[in-house]
Amino acid sequence: MEKTVLIVDDEESIRFAFKSFLSRQNYTVFEARDFNRALEMISSQTMDVVFSDIVLNEYNGIDLLRHVKEQRLDCVVIMITGQPDVETASQAVRLGAFDYLVKPIDKEMILKTTKMAFDFKTLTDEKIKIRRENIHIRTNLEAVFRSVNEGIISLDREAKIVNANSRMIDLSGIPAHDLINKHLSEIRHRSLLFETKPFKAILEGQESPSFQTCCRIADDVKGDKTLVLNSASLVDKDGPSIGTVVTIRDETRLTALETQLKERYRFHKLIGKSQKMQHIYQLIESLSNVDTTVLITGESGTGKELVAGAIHHNGTKAIHPFVCLNCSALSENLLESELFGHVKGAFTSAVGNRAGRFQKAQNGSIFLDEIGDVSPAIQLKLLRVLQEKKFERVGDATPLDSNVRVIAATNKDLKALIHKGLFREDLYYRLKVVELRIPPLRERSEDIPLLTEHFIDHFNSKFNRRIKEVTHEVLDLFMKYSWPGNVRELEHAIEHAFVLCSGFTISLAHLPLDIVQSREKTECCILKASPMSDDQIVRALEEARWNKTRAAKALGICRQTLYRRMKKNGLV
Numbered sequence: 001m002e003k004t005v006l007i008v009d010d011e012e013s014i015r016f017a018f019k020s021f022l023s024r025q026n027y028t029v030f031e032a033r034d035f036n037r038a039l040e041m042i043s044s045q046t047m048d049v050v051f052s053d054i055v056l057n058e059y060n061g062i063d064l065l066r067h068v069k070e071q072r073l074d075c076v077v078i079m080i081t082g083q084p085d086v087e088t089a090s091q092a093v094r095l096g097a098f099d100y101l102v103k104p105i106d107k108e109m110i111l112k113t114t115k116m117a118f119d120f121k122t123l124t125d126e127k128i129k130i131r132r133e134n135i136h137i138r139t140n141l142e143a144v145f146r147s148v149n150e151g152i153i154s155l156d157r158e159a160k161i162v163n164a165n166s167r168m169i170d171l172s173g174i175p176a177h178d179l180i181n182k183h184l185s186e187i188r189h190r191s192l193l194f195e196t197k198p199f200k201a202i203l204e205g206q207e208s209p210s211f212q213t214c215c216r217i218a219d220d221v222k223g224d225k226t227l228v229l230n231s232a233s234l235v236d237k238d239g240p241s242i243g244t245v246v247t248i249r250d251e252t253r254l255t256a257l258e259t260q261l262k263e264r265y266r267f268h269k270l271i272g273k274s275q276k277m278q279h280i281y282q283l284i285e286s287l288s289n290v291d292t293t294v295l296i297t298g299e300s301g302t303g304k305e306l307v308a309g310a311i312h313h314n315g316t317k318a319i320h321p322f323v324c325l326n327c328s329a330l331s332e333n334l335l336e337s338e339l340f341g342h343v344k345g346a347f348t349s350a351v352g353n354r355a356g357r358f359q360k361a362q363n364g365s366i367f368l369d370e371i372g373d374v375s376p377a378i379q380l381k382l383l384r385v386l387q388e389k390k391f392e393r394v395g396d397a398t399p400l401d402s403n404v405r406v407i408a409a410t411n412k413d414l415k416a417l418i419h420k421g422l423f424r425e426d427l428y429y430r431l432k433v434v435e436l437r438i439p440p441l442r443e444r445s446e447d448i449p450l451l452t453e454h455f456i457d458h459f460n461s462k463f464n465r466r467i468k469e470v471t472h473e474v475l476d477l478f479m480k481y482s483w484p485g486n487v488r489e490l491e492h493a494i495e496h497a498f499v500l501c502s503g504f505t506i507s508l509a510h511l512p513l514d515i516v517q518s519r520e521k522t523e524c525c526i527l528k529a530s531p532m533s534d535d536q537i538v539r540a541l542e543e544a545r546w547n548k549t550r551a552a553k554a555l556g557i558c559r560q561t562l563y564r565r566m567k568k569n570g571l572v
């Protein structure tokens, strides 16, 4: 890069001497014999170093120096004088002259001073460059600091808050003037945010690693927030820590969306993403915190017990017991004692007092499965519990209070039972305050892949296996099959396959025969419908040398259909 020097002096010999010495050292030297010429040159050409005589006719070198400084020109000025005096020298230095030379000036001095001036200029330029870069970085950082969606707060080593961006102020709910320059201990009581781990660690003088926490911030209106806090030590390069910076990301919305998404596929122990299951989930939610009696209906194996469990566990009763009883499994007497308990001596084997299920479920919920199988006498007692919230133990006339939510279920048509006089109508309406009908699996086949995956996971962990999937044919069959036993049947089919499958994929060969045969039956029905002449059948049999399996295959029908056609034609 060109190094430019301007020599301003009215003495030509001086200008000549500077020019000849410096040109040989590869400096580009310009000359000016007076102040005005010098001004012209420094405004039209960048000068790195200016040597100027102090005496320049009507103006002097000090005026030139003043001009350079006023215009903030980027050059080093050295004053030269033939008549040194302390006052001008000190004035020159005060105004920012780099040096002050006294004539006569020899070559050595010119070269040495020029080199020093250039070294000084290089350093000054570097300093200016660094300063400009710093300003640029600082401006950018401040813009980032202001605009990011994360709260940022920095604290010094004494836990005094040095800075906080506007997002942080918003998250903490504390105005900037109450935050900046305050010690953490002074403001920690104002927001639960400051009670979290990173801030506690700062107060205790530790550095804390990145972690996730959920906290409720001071402004109650805003409610629970899921905040991810990250803290890092602020260190100078290789130096000691000068404080801590904590960043806070608000993930409330993300967490809510995640939860929603999960709920769509699963609700408590219920699996299913179909619209019908979404509707069930919504109903369960609205039923959870009301105390009404619920009647759950639906075919066997549709998940009625799981629904009852979800109603109980989703509500405020969840901390109290959830007691289940299958009413069809017990004789009338046993059921009565099981439901209401008995006292010692109530019957021959009653050797002591025994609490019934209603007592055990106190403040919680009781699930009465197969309610349609209950005898008229027990129906009457249940009606009393529902109406009066009271019951008596067998062998004791003292009524006991019942604070139990009743959830009943049946796969029977209770209305038909009422018609036949087998079920009390008044009990039916007491039970059916809200009816929840669980759809059979065939009406929500989009849940089948999800349920299949769920049961594979379940049996993998139960039997310590590593089965990955079912084949396309299996899934296809599952989607078409009518599942009379509903989810329970699917669960059992997969458990059956776990026994037979020794690899990683469940195929048709591993499934229960009745499910596979249901497919063959369907295919046979389809094939049977296609017209096929008796001649064609006989020809196929002859070609297959009367091997029925091969002939059926050649005709594209199943063996049973072929056999039926042969029988019809008297071929067997």
Ligand SMILES: Nc1ncnc2c1ncn2[C@@H]1O[C@H](COP(=O)(O)OP(=O)(O)OP(=O)(O)O)[C@@H](O)[C@H]1O
Pocket (backbone or CB within 6 Å): 269, 270, 271, 272, 298, 299, 300, 301, 302, 303, 304, 305, 306, 307, 369, 409, 410, 411, 487, 488, 491
């Ligand atoms: N939606 C579902 N998600 C996961 N598992 C389910 C689901 N529905 C049913 N099951 C499972 O199927 C089996 C039968 O469920 P459950 O006992 O709740 O059915 P149910 O309708 O009460 O049957 P039943 O009328 O015969 O008493 C259970 O092992 C249960 O875990």
